[in-house]
Amino acid sequence: MSKFARLLIFLRSFFLVTIMQTVNIRQLKANPGTVLAAARADDMVVVVNRDHPQALLVDLERLETPDLSAVRVALALSLFRNGSVSAGFAARMAGKPLAEMLALFSSQGIPLSGGNKAAAAEVAEEMRLAHNWLAKSAA
Secondary structure (H helix, E strand, C coil): CCHHHHHHHHHHHHHCCCEEEEEEHHHHHHCHHHHHHHHHHCCEEEEEECCEEEEEECCHHHHCCCCHHHHHHHHHHHHHHCCCCCHHHHHHHHCCCHHHHHHHHHHCCCCCCCCCHHHHHHHHHHHHHHHHHHHHHHC
């Protein structure tokens, strides 16, 4: 039995999901919104590359995790740490106010800026927005 077949058996038994749709890379590139909608509507979408399974798309809400908000925060933290998203985007992804997200980055020891000036300028702008938000909420 292939590794992919074992993975599917595991996913079906652990998450109680069934594969409802298969798409190829071309279909994914041509219409990603449709593929994401299928993952949202169905249990799982398998992305195949030249007839070989390449990826699984599963809507996070379908995983029925006990604390989906914690999963969203963890994903936002990880993506920000890797430099994939800005602090503002991470805050929106996590469903948290920017000031709370900045405090969370700080508590996790995640630096707010890298070595480049563009990142530093972005952090300065986000800190200004956080300061304004705090001033509004204090008033």
